[in-house]
Amino acid sequence: MSVAMKDFELTQNANFEALRAVQPYLAEFLEQKAKDLGFASWTANYKGPYVELRDGEGKLRFVENVGLGYSCISGNPDCKSAIVLGLGLGNHFLNTFTEKDENLRIICCEPDPALLYWALCLHNFSHLISKGKLFFVVGEDKTDRDGQWRKISPWVRLMGKIEPSIYVHRQYSGNDISKMKQFLSEYRGMLLSAISTSTIPLSRNLVETAQTALNAYIYKDRNVATLQEIQKHWKGKPAIVVSAGPSLDKQIELLREAQHHCVIIANDVIANYLIERGIIPHVIAALDYSHVVYDKLEKAIKALSAHEGKPVLAFGSKVYPKLIYEWPGPLFPNQSDAVGPKACEILGLNSLNVGSSVAHFCYSVAQAICPKEVIFVGQDLAYGEGGRTHSSGFAEGSAPTDLQIEVTSWDGLGTVRTNRHWYGFLTIFEHAIASSSVPVYNCTEGGARMNGAIHVPFKERLKEHAGDPAPSFLKGEKLDGIGLTLDNQRRILREINGVLKDLEGIRKELIRVTRLKASPRSLNSVEKSYGAALEAWRDIFYKCEFLLGVITSLRFSASGELLGDNLSISTVHEAKEIAELFLEDVEFAKAYLKEVKRIWGMFSPILKEKDIVDHGLNEQETIPMHELWLAVASSGDEPWWDGFLGERFTLTHFLSSS
Numbered sequence: 001m002s003v004a005m006k007d008f009e010l011t012q013n014a015n016f017e018a019l020r021a022v023q024p025y026l027a028e029f030l031e032q033k034a035k036d037l038g039f040a041s042w043t044a045n046y047k048g049p050y051v052e053l054r055d056g057e058g059k060l061r062f063v064e065n066v067g068l069g070y071s072c073i074s075g076n077p078d079c080k081s082a083i084v085l086g087l088g089l090g091n092h093f094l095n096t097f098t099e100k101d102e103n104l105r106i107i108c109c110e111p112d113p114a115l116l117y118w119a120l121c122l123h124n125f126s127h128l129i130s131k132g133k134l135f136f137v138v139g140e141d142k143t144d145r146d147g148q149w150r151k152i153s154p155w156v157r158l159m160g161k162i163e164p165s166i167y168v169h170r171q172y173s174g175n176d177i178s179k180m181k182q183f184l185s186e187y188r189g190m191l192l193s194a195i196s197t198s199t200i201p202l203s204r205n206l207v208e209t210a211q212t213a214l215n216a217y218i219y220k221d222r223n224v225a226t227l228q229e230i231q232k233h234w235k236g237k238p239a240i241v242v243s244a245g246p247s248l249d250k251q252i253e254l255l256r257e258a259q260h261h262c263v264i265i266a267n268d269v270i271a272n273y274l275i276e277r278g279i280i281p282h283v284i285a286a287l288d289y290s291h292v293v294y295d296k297l298e299k300a301i302k303a304l305s306a307h308e309g310k311p312v313l314a315f316g317s318k319v320y321p322k323l324i325y326e327w328p329g330p331l332f333p334n335q336s337d338a339v340g341p342k343a344c345e346i347l348g349l350n351s352l353n354v355g356s357s358v359a360h361f362c363y364s365v366a367q368a369i370c371p372k373e374v375i376f377v378g379q380d381l382a383y384g385e386g387g388r389t390h391s392s393g394f395a396e397g398s399a400p401t402d403l404q405i406e407v408t409s410w411d412g413l414g415t416v417r418t419n420r421h422w423y424g425f426l427t428i429f430e431h432a433i434a435s436s437s438v439p440v441y442n443c444t445e446g447g448a449r450m451n452g453a454i455h456v457p458f459k460e461r462l463k464e465h466a467g468d469p470a471p472s473f474l475k476g477e478k479l480d481g482i483g484l485t486l487d488n489q490r491r492i493l494r495e496i497n498g499v500l501k502d503l504e505g506i507r508k509e510l511i512r513v514t515r516l517k518a519s520p521r522s523l524n525s526v527e528k529s530y531g532a533a534l535e536a537w538r539d540i541f542y543k544c545e546f547l548l549g550v551i552t553s554l555r556f557s558a559s560g561e562l563l564g565d566n567l568s569i570s571t572v573h574e575a576k577e578i579a580e581l582f583l584e585d586v587e588f589a590k591a592y593l594k595e596v597k598r599i600w601g602m603f604s605p606i607l608k609e610k611d612i613v614d615h616g617l618n619e620q621e622t623i624p625m626h627e628l629w630l631a632v633a634s635s636g637d638e639p640w641w642d643g644f645l646g647e648r649f650t651l652t653h654f655l656s657s658s
Helices: 005-022 024-037 091-097 113-122 126-130 142-152 174-196 202-219 227-234 246-258 268-276 291-305 321-326 341-347 358-368 420-434 458-465 486-514 520-543 545-555 558-562 572-602 609-613 627-633 651-656
Strands: 043-047 050-054 060-065 071-074 081-085 105-110 134-138 165-168 239-242 263-267 283-286 312-316 331-334 374-377 404-408 415-419 440-442
Touching: 005 024, 005 113, 005 126, 024 113, 024 134, 024 142, 043 113, 050 113, 060 091, 060 113, 081 174, 105 113, 105 174, 113 134, 126 134, 134 142, 142 174, 142 404, 142 420, 202 321, 202 331, 202 341, 202 545, 202 572, 227 358, 239 246, 239 358, 246 268, 246 374, 246 458, 263 268, 263 358, 268 283, 268 291, 283 291, 283 358, 291 321, 312 321, 312 358, 341 486, 341 545, 358 374, 358 420, 374 458, 404 420, 415 420, 486 520, 486 545, 486 572, 520 545, 520 572, 545 572
Parallel strands: 081 105, 081 165, 105 134, 239 263, 239 374, 263 283, 283 312, 312 331, 374 440
Antiparallel strands: 043 050, 050 060, 071 165, 404 415
16 A cells, blocks of 8 residues: 555565565665665655655656556466566556455566665555565666575466466666566576476386385395484584586695595585595485486496495485495485385485485585585586586586576676576575575685675685594494385385375265266255365375375366365356366376385385396386376477567557557
């Protein structure tokens, strides 16, 4: 709501209090800009149908017609989200959105910090901000906006399911339109990175589940390094996370010295490169499910067999089983996205957050030892000189070509190019750093700048640890009751059977509804049991860990869209339509879960290790990939945003819609 000028301080305080809770970095940014540029000395005056904003010298900065609303260049009545391009002084926003659906989620993009600052003085947006319904991205400089997009990405992760409505401030000029197109491009990058780092195909999930089961059988009889042992030996020591970015090559000599003072945690694909140069990591982390990781570590496995100190292999449960079987040192098994928390608990897996890449996993391991600090090396997350994607110790990888994004460079003095995957990884790192009390030093000396980290040269940071004693290697021990023992196998199968029984009950009830004949008596008789079936399906959908692999696809299905709604029915025909919609997904979930049950049941502890390792996991027959997933996995020949970055979003189109 608008406020009188005498109340602007109260309104400003309410808005900034809400902003500090939801977007604290933005509140800090605006307050610093206000201090530097003297926004508080500016004045806003209402003159008839207009409000004028003048700076401290009386110069007119912006005029807004308080009676106008936004120009909607793309209205979508079915969507729950909107992109607002230009906040101005807030009157257009109020006139457009006061009567809109309260569940609408809005991202408001404003190039001029002065306008956002004064809009927060003139109008009370605090209720929308505090409920997570209104987010701001502001700044003339793209480097100011980079971190803002990445920080709001978890809140708007699902905004791309349906094309958002797009609104443009009616009083913005042609030059402003160009800036607006840039905002849309940045939104596209955030959206793509969020989707690409949070979804996997179902067929791959089944392979990962199978490899989790096999690995759980292998490590039950091996030396395991526990979290308690890791913390006992390394707590309070500096930890260096080594990744495979292009800048790693220039840090090798310093790393060779650093291993005698710091705990070295290296990702799998770069480990052999380090070992060949005399750097023996204390921990090597592996996360990917494919044989490629084993291929890259095969030489390292042979070299480490003759080495006195052997690194711990920290691995996500889904990794290629041959790697676990042949590893010469202790194992540190962790959860992965192939299985949920109940199965992880049964198998004795650590509950570290493995993240979306092995680099995130390395960081989680580093945090788990309770270090003095964490140092990043080789964490470029951007292309190097000549478009290099990795250091010389890693074969050049392929990078997506559908989207290239510019982000702030490591030194903060320019920009570097990245892609949607690395952009998503950067977002995850920044959120993780923000939630940790352990200081993080980004000593990569190249690539993308990481908000929240302290950026200093590697050599400078190592001087602080020159006198630290050498960390010891761990040996681990055999533990009882972990892995795929016969008892643990039975516990997992009992859990799955319970869910299958519930699914069958839901399926039978939905089938009964689809066979109803239209009559008032039929409707009365079905309402109670029909509602109970849908509530049971909601519970399974949101809570069942054994359906992790299928939930992503179902969230994008028609029934997934309806799950959050109050599905009251007024006719038998309506009940039958909804029941048929849900029945398809319930039957798919049941078929998927039967396949998961077969996987957990096929690895019997009475078999010998060698017989299982030779089994061709990738040759297993699996259920067909859900067609809903295919729709999610491919964005199509022309994603919805292409039109707004091309011909449809032009000054001519904008003016004609005004």
